[in-house]
Amino acid sequence: MVEKKKFSLFSAVLSVICVVFVAEAAAPVAAxxxxxxxxxxxxxLAFLLPYGLISSELGTSYIGEGGIYDWVTKAFGHRWGSRVSWYYWINFPLWLASLAVMTPGLLTTITGFRFTTLSALVLELLFIWLIVWISFYPVSDSIWILNGAALIKMILALLVGGLGLYVAFTKGMANEMTLRSLLPSFNINSLSYISVIIFNLLGFEVICTFADGMENPKKQIPQSIIAAGLVIAAIYIFSAFGIGVAIPVDQISTSSGMMDSFQLLTGSSTGWFIILMAFLFLLTLFGNMISWSLGVNNTASYAAQNGDMPAFFAKRSSKNDMPIGAAIANGAVASLVVAVAPLLPNQDLFWSFFSLNLVMFLLSYVPVFPAFYKLREIDPDHPRPFKVGGGKSLLKLLVAAPMLLIIISLIFTALPLSFTAETLAEQLPVTIGSVIFIMIGEAIIAVKKIKT
Structure with missing residues (x-):
């Protein structure tokens, strides 16, 4: 029998960076x-630190493919486990669709060829089903993709940050830096971006679903989370600072991304540098989707095997035991979304799909933090190779802070807080879509008669 390939600690750290670090994150937040x-x-400090500590304890204490589904089910029962697995899974094909609609634009930047609506749709479907095909194989077989994507993400973020500093030093600061401007305004515009930052800090638990492919998961999980967390924090702040000092705020919006930043910083939308950046950025999209698909599919399949998701999700490959049912479902839903997209009103499709994905994704994390505290109470004797220190008051603070921040983010992302025609046109599809997907999840619970 051929020995199964295993993660090294270095690969585990790069995998966490690939999963959690989103290269294009800094630009929208700079708005x-x-x-x-x-x-x-x-x-x-208030979210990433407690979330990383809690993920490290739960991930090393309850190792398995279930991830956050397993933790919530153990704490609150199968009904809540079903909700979490549904929200956690459905966000992925929506995110996959949002990145797929970016692909034709990136290829236009690279090749100069402009695609028709039909040819763009074909490209989007190719992107989706290539991700699905790769996810049919074990994560250890794709480790070179994850490592490569992580390195490219870091290079892109460091380049945009360094280029921003160069522009600021040579041409002057684009935005006035005063103590007052550095303080938050707590208005609707500012608070609405919190969800984007939090989204860019989530995903540490995905590495826990790779435990079977690690050499020593009980050590590697917390080590990789802590090391990657420090690297991610440093790069996020550096790249955000570079963009913030070099690009005027009024030129950046929620739909701005890494490529917009490079074009604004260089003052050009063509040339070898922009083409190279677009190509590297396209590679990171593949890395993002592959790393997340492996974790999401395992969680959905595991939940289905326990009766908490539709039976199709439990289907696994007879050759390598990979969760092909969940992977095919990803492709089907994402394909339907991009196929319907041309029929939707003219708007920013990436931001619409991404916002809906964001709501479902954040919902899946709400029960995770109280589950951590509940498991400490109902399962105190369970071995915990990594244990968060502190008394009950500190633990309650570590649970409450990130959970409240997620709830606040959900309110600002899912609900229209101003009622202008422009806001309603942009926000209502997200609100209605969120309600529909929540109702589908509740219908699954009702049909399957999941026990509490």
Whole structure:
């Protein structure tokens, strides 16, 4: 029998970076203005730190393919486990669709060829089903993709940050830096971006679903989370600072991304540098989707095997035991979304799909933090190779802070907080879509008669 390939600690760290670090994250958040620096630092301390500690304890104490589904089910029962697995899974094909619709634009930048609506749809479907095909194989077989994507992401973020500093030093600061401008305004515009930052800090638990492919998961999980967390925090702040000092705030919006930043910083939308950046950025999209698909599919399949998701999700390959049912479902839903997209009103499709994915994704994390505290109470004797220190008051604070921040983010992402025609046109599809997907999840619970 051929020995199964195993993760090294270095590969585990790069895998966490590939999963959690989103290269294009800094640009949309920079639209907040100088107060973005306050929000980055605040959320790194108030959200990333407790979330990383809690994920390390749960991931090393309850090792398996279930991830957050397993933790919530053990704490609160199968009904809540079913909700979490549904929200956690459905966000992925929506995110996959949002990145697929970016692909034709990136290829236009690279090749100069402009695609028709039909040819763009074909490209989007190719992107989706290539991701599905790769996810049919074990994560250890794709480790070179994850490692490569992680390195490219870091290079892109460091380049945009360094280029921003160069532009600021040679041409002057694009935005006035004062103490007052660095403080948050707590208005609707500023608070609405919190969800984007939090999204960019989530995903540490995915590495826990790779435990079977690790040499020593009980050591590698917390080590990789801590090491990658420090690297991610440093790069996020550096790239955000570079964009913030070099690009005027009024030129950046929620739909701005890494490529917009490079084009604004260089003052050009063509040339070898822009083409190279577009190609590297396209590679990171593949890395993002592959790393997330492996974790999401395992969680959905595991939940289906326990009766908490539709039976199709439990289907696994007879050759390598990979969760092909969940992978095919990803492709089917994402394909349907991009096929319907041309029929939707003219709007920013990436941001619409991404916002809906964001709501479902954040919902899946709400029960995770109280589950951590509940498991400490109902399962105190379970071995915990990595254990978060502190008394009950500190643990309650570590649970409450990130959970409240997620709830606040959900309110600002899912609900229209102003009622102008423009806001409603952009926001209502997200609100209605969120309600529909929540109702589908509740219908699954009702049909399967899942026990509490």
């Amino acid at each position: 907040i203005g100088n107060s973005q620096f306050f929000w980055w630092i605040f959320l790194l």
